[in-house]
Amino acid sequence: MENLEQLEALCERLYNSQDSAERAYAENTLKCFSQDTxxxxxxxxxxxxxxxxxxxLFASSSLLKHITQNILPLQLQLQIRNHVVNYLASRSxxxxxxxxxxxxxxxCRVSKLGWFVDDKFQELISDSVNFMNQQEAAHYAMGLKVLxxxxxxxxxVSLADMAIIVFTAFITCNLKSFLDPHKLCKGLNHHDNYHELCRFLGRFKVNxxxxxxxxxxxxxxxxGLISDFTLKSLQSWKWTSSSIYYLLELWSRMVTSLPYVKDKSTNYRLDEFVPKILEGFVSSRFDSVQAGFSDDLLEGxxxxxxxxxxxxxxxxxxFRFQCESCSTYLINAMDPLLQEYMDGTKLQEYVSSSNVVLTETKLAWMVHIVGAILSVKQYTGCTSNEVIDADLSARVLQLINFMDTGSYVQQLYVRLSELLRLHDHLLILDVMVRKIANNLKFCSESEEVLDQTLALFSEMTSGLMTGKLLLKLDSIHYITExxxxxxxxxxKDxxxxxxxxxxxxxxxxxxxxxxxVKFKQAIDPLQQVFVNLESIPDPLFRDETVKCAIAGLMRDLRGIAMAIHSRKAYGFLFDWLYPAHMPLLLKAIATWIDSPEVTTPLLKFYAELVLNKAQRLTFDQSSPNGILxxxxxxxxxxxxxxxxxxxxGPKDVYRSKYKGIWVSLSILTRGMYFQN
Incomplete structure (x- = not known):
């Protein structure tokens, strides 16, 4: 290597070049640095x-390989450790x-390997604390990242003592000073530093x-300081929402490990702090609801x-750790909301005010919280778990019953009838479906509108009862036909x-x-596409318009096949495809073999066609359809x-070959399992 500039150029090519030959040359030239100590x-x-x-980056990663793969002299390891610490201190x-x-x-790797060999490696804890004592936010962040x-x-590693040593050393080096509310402004007013500290705390209790x-x-x-820190973080939900996860993870791990502790006489103080954390979480969610209405631009x-x-x-x-006190808090928080909602929705001025939306959003939070609690059954020594679960469930069911049959629904339809002449749920559904149809017809340039419209349309049809109602609407028949x-x-895309x-x-x-009969009516637009394609002579089959038509048709058919969950419905599709239209698909794969825009969606359609979900491919014993x-x-x-x-010679070998081969293997695998 003649000079440093040449090496820097090779490293640039190694990590950044789009040319595989250039990267291979750079890697081959530089590999001696990571192989020879x-x-x-x-x-x-x-x-x-x-x-x-x-x-x-190249020098650092090469040194990491040497440290990990070779047994280096202790003095050399210390030299590397000191060199990197000084580098981080001067250039953070x-x-x-x-x-x-x-x-x-x-x-961190070199410090771990030498931790029990020389006490100087353990000085990385104090080095990190020194970083955090600096005035610059970059140094504070660096100290947290190192820890x-x-x-x-x-x-x-399997040595549990090593993690507890880090924990002990950090506390001894005045961890409490970094969680002191009077000193939070020093480094934690920078979001990245705060987030890194939360991640660091969340990593405790692993082994x-x-x-x-x-x-x-x-x-x-x-x-005590961790409790105060968590509560202040919950109160600052606008700023800390992505970091709360790690603090809640820390508390969760501590309470779940308590039943396995042998010494039951020790005061862990968790029963003192955990209810406060739970109450702080709920109250902060309510605060977020209130703030959402005071700031229209704020996403709750x-x-x-x-x-x-x-x-x-x-x-x-x-919740399960202190289920009785926590359930009392939740019930006391939910009952006034329910009473206010049921009484208020009888009054027209309440329904038309922002209060009803505010209360509904708070109740939505309570429903989510109760649902999360009921999703986990855990024995914690609380003898009344089932009774408490029933109390919470009863309030959610009471809310559901009121929403479905209560006066609020009656008030809703009365008001809609007055304003829009919408007298029942079918008319309201029809308004929504017509809006969906108009979005799909006229908003083809807006991807966001299309995505949200299709998501809403799919969600509306996912329920059996809602789907049955939709089939009564002329607007739905317009779409399906x-x-x-x-x-x-x-x-057109x-x-x-x-x-x-x-x-x-x-x-x-x-x-x-x-x-x-309705299947044939609904499938007719795709039938016309098949007829048009089948009428094209072979010399014109390589036309670009044919390619687009086939690719679109395969995506459409795959969507229809994905919707089938019964043997009878599958029979409708198979009888329509075979034998009339199968030759066209075979012709398409042979003619457009060099075009993954055609072959990939065609193969994916076949992969869906042979997928035996819900036993839809279980044919009668007398039927030859399985063999066909x-x-x-x-x-x-x-x-x-x-x-x-x-x-x-395809340029993109994955897209042109490997992806299709992978889908073909999926087809073959699935084809071995359907029954005749």
Whole structure:
């Protein structure tokens, strides 16, 4: 290697080049640095002097390989450890994220390996605390990241003592000062630092016992500060919503490990703090509801379904730990809301005010919370679990009953009748369906509108009773009988996955009554596509319009096949396809073998066609349909396999070959399992 600039250029190519030949050349040239331990001094030189972040990343990752795969002299390990710590201390503010991550992993790995060999390796704890004592936010964040990674490294080994040592050392190094409310502004006013600390706390309790944590001298102070920190985090829900998960995880792990502790006489103080955490969570959710109405631009936590579910999955364990006191709190919070809602909805001024929406949203939170509690059964010594579950369930069922039959519904339809002349639920459904149809017809340019409209349409048809009601509407019959691109412009995009979603919904409605006459009426638009394609002579079959038509048709048919859950409905589809239209599919796979835009959706349709879900492919013993289906599938696989292997030189080999081969193997696997 002639100079550092040349090495930096090679590292740039190694990590950034789009040319596989360039990357291979760079990797082959640089591999000596990660294979030969005599190159460690050069790697340290690169680490110290390189300006290119990819060169620093290369040096760090190569040193990590040497540390992990070789037994290095103790002095050399200490030298590397000190070098990296000093590097992080002097350059924290300017490091790229991926470089910092690699260096932190390196220093934590070498510290772990030498932890019990020399006490100097354990100084990484105090080094991290020194980082956090600096004024700059970047140093504070670096200290937290090092501690976080160190705990992660310790958790990968079987020595439980190592993790508890980190925990003990950190507390001894004044962890309490970092959770002191008067000092939070020092580094934790930066969201990244706060989030990193929450992640760090969430990593505790992985592989050591609660009794070991309690034995630490500062445990009582620590658990009190953690409680205060958690409560303040819950109150600051606008800022901390993505980090609460880790704090709730910490409390959940502590309460679930308590039944396995041998020493029952020790005061762990969990019964003192856990009810406060639960109450703080509920009250903060109510605060978020109130804030959502004072700030129209603010998205409430209830709107973030995944985040809400992540947080609620720890709720049952906190509740079951002190089920009697916690249930009393929840009931006392829910009963006034229920009473206000049932009394208020009898009054027109209440229904038309924002109060009803505010109360409904709070009740929605309570329903989610009760649902989370009932989803987990856990024995905690509480003898009245079933009674408490019944008390909570009764209130949710009372709300459901009132929503379905109470005066609120009557008031709703009275008001809708006055304003819009909508006298019953069918008329309201018809308004919604007509809006769905108009969105699909005229909003083809807006992907967001299409996605949300299709999601709503699919959800409306997912229920049996709702689906039966929808079939009574003329607007639904319009959709199921006119599903072509002339009426719905978004169907002009032959490669869109929205086609499959749309036809899955249409298919769900189509097969809801298992009526062959209605099936033929609904399938007629696709029948016309088949007829048009079958009339095209062979010389014109390679036309681009044919390609688009076939690809779109396969996506449509796959959606319809996905909606089938009964033997009778499957028979409708199979009898329509075989034998009339199967030759066209075989012709398409042979003609367009070099076009994954055609072959992939066609193969995926066949994969769905041979999927025996809900025993829909169980034919009568006297029926030859099973053999006929296997025969047609075999012909298609042979036609595809014999041609795709001979296809040479595709630029995107995964898309052109491997993806189709993978789907073909899925077809073959599924084809072996359906019964005749």
């Amino acid at each position: 005599s190159c460690i001094p050069q790697l340290e030189y690169i680490l110290e002097n390189a300006r290119n972040p990819y060169a620093v 503010a300017n490091l790229e994220h991926f470089v910092a991550t690699s260096l932190i992993q390196l220093v 976080n990674q160190l705990v992660s490294e310790m958790n990968r 050591f016992q609660l009794s070991e944590v309690v034995s630490v001298e500062f445990y009582n102070s620590w658990i 936590p209830l709107d973030k379904a995944e985040l809400m579910q992540d947080q609620l999955k720890f709720f049952p364990y906190l 006119n599903h072509n691109r002339e009426h719905f412009l978004f169907l 032959y490669s869109s996955r929205r086609r499959t979603t749309f036809y899955f919904t249409v298919g769900s409605l189509m097969f809801m009554e298992d009526n062959i 289906l296997f025969w047609e599938v075999s012909k298609l696989l042979v036609a595809y396999g014999s041609r795709i292997l001979a296809l040479s």
